[in-house]
Amino acid sequence: MNRRNVVARASALCALSLTAACSGGGGGVAAPAPPAPLASATPIATAIATATHTAAPPTATAAATAVATATPVATPVATPSPAPSATALAGLNDRLYLASGFYGNTIATISQPRQLVALPNGDLLVGSKTSQNGSSTVYLVPNADGMQGAGAPVPFATLPDTEAQGVAFSNSAAAIFVATTNGVWKIPYHVGDQSASSAPVEILKVRTGPVAPNSDGDVHTTTSVAVSGAQLFTSVGSSCNRCTETDPTRAVVLRTDLSGNGQYTVATRIRNAIALAVNPASGTLWVGGAGQDCLVPTVLTTCGGQNNAYLTEGHPYEYLDPATLHGSGTVDYGWPDCEEDRHAYTTGADCSATVVPSIESPAYSTIIGATFYPPNEAGAFAFPASYAGGIFMTFHGSWHEASDGIPVSVPNLVYVPMSGDAPATAMNWNSPDLTSQWSAFLSGYQDPQGNRYGQPSGITVGAEGSLFVADDFAGVVYRLRPSSTPASTARSRDRIH
Secondary structure: OOHHHHHHHHHHHHOOOOOOOEEEEOOOOOOOOOOOOOOOOOEEHOOOOOOOEEOOOOOHHHHHHHHHOOOOOOOOOOOOOOOOOOOOOOHHHOOOEEEEOEEEEEEEEOOOOOEEEEEEOOEEEEEOOOOOOOOOEEEEEEOOOOOOOOOOEEEEEEEOOEOOOEEEEEEOOEEEEEEEOOOOEEOOOOOOOOOOOOOEEEEEEEOOOOOOOOOOOOOOOOOOEEEEEEEEEHHHHHOOOOOOOOOOOOOOOEEEOOOOOEEEEEEOOOOOOOOEEEEOOOOEEEEEOOOOOOOOOOOOOOOOOOOOOOOOOOOEEEEEEEEEHOOOEEOOOOOOOOEEEEEEEEOOOOOOOOOOOEEEEOOOOOOEEEEOOOOOOOOOOOHHHHHHOEEEEEOOOOOHHHHHHHHOOEEEEEEEEOOEEOOOOOOOOOOOOOOOOOEEEEEEEEOOOOOOOEEEEEEOOOOOOOOEEEOOOOOOOEEEEEEEEEEEEHHHHHHHH
């Protein structure tokens, strides 16, 4: 069987709903008949509290309404969600399914929440993609991981730049780092601060050069940050879908010290590494790569001149990979010429030295968030030992549609079992199965008609072991905890005050 036939067969397997979701960043995947729902899944509606605090009004509401009212006719790509529960929180989250043995509730409503950072005292920092008059705001949710309900979100700091979506924290430096479109900012932090004690100071500038001269207009504008020991990592998206960058601070992951000095390029030719995650056991930096759009073959009507001739294809795969495990030099991820297992998507490209990523997901998954569950978590809400050391990552999904009008990628929150810095299941490139390395943890974000009820974005583990998940489509932050407690008791214990 040749490589393309193997991939086509494998791609057809990835149209699962609750146990796996086809999503993307580089090609389309259509689905066979939907499987049965995950037998052990529990509707999150049965355990979500009926009240929540509100920050800035979510800008996603209008979009959500528009999507919800659309009724394209198409082959189902996901198992239908159940009818909303009358006792669930009014909004979008009554459609979601959570893994058995867990419950969840909504702790905050914030406009376009993105990356999350858990602070040592149980508070939660929330970056936001929303901008106004050239500035943007990072929010703080007090007592987010406390025994009682979380407090109302408050503005922690306002940055004089757009899209403050990236956030990180250093205990040793007693500082919070915020990444905006054009820079990284440092803010002193003392445990318990609910607002910045001094004005943010810009310590690193990014996107310092021009958009690529042959850009197709797909200019990425978000920046992400992560801290590992004394190192600050910053990832910056490309200025195109497929081009050669002339700005050395685009389509890269940079490393500096915690003052923004000593800039070094850790990874290059990586189109849009929104997700950054540090393994707390090793300090290794993991990066999530979003593949290019509109590779041929593709099923996307959003790509001019394409059709459904290759209904089961979807390329390039998207990935999560340990960038700092590949030696001390700059790591080459190959975009836009080389993808996947050193496959050349540009005639004559030399892919022999490019990285073959460790964890793979379907094209257009758009991995926005990733976090390791601590290997020795001992907090009041610690997950079962089977989750220790594993990775949770969010498939945000994409706007790309097939000819039937349905988005080709299904948003999902998934779990990847790990053994140190290696996935428990290695990718088999001889017979790729894009669902073999992970399983769904929180599902139901998209129904068979293509209506969406959320898109997970940032994710982090709280001081007491809770898992926090942002949703920039619904404009909310969820808190997920293990429990066999009946839903009514869980709601009572976690009612938001």
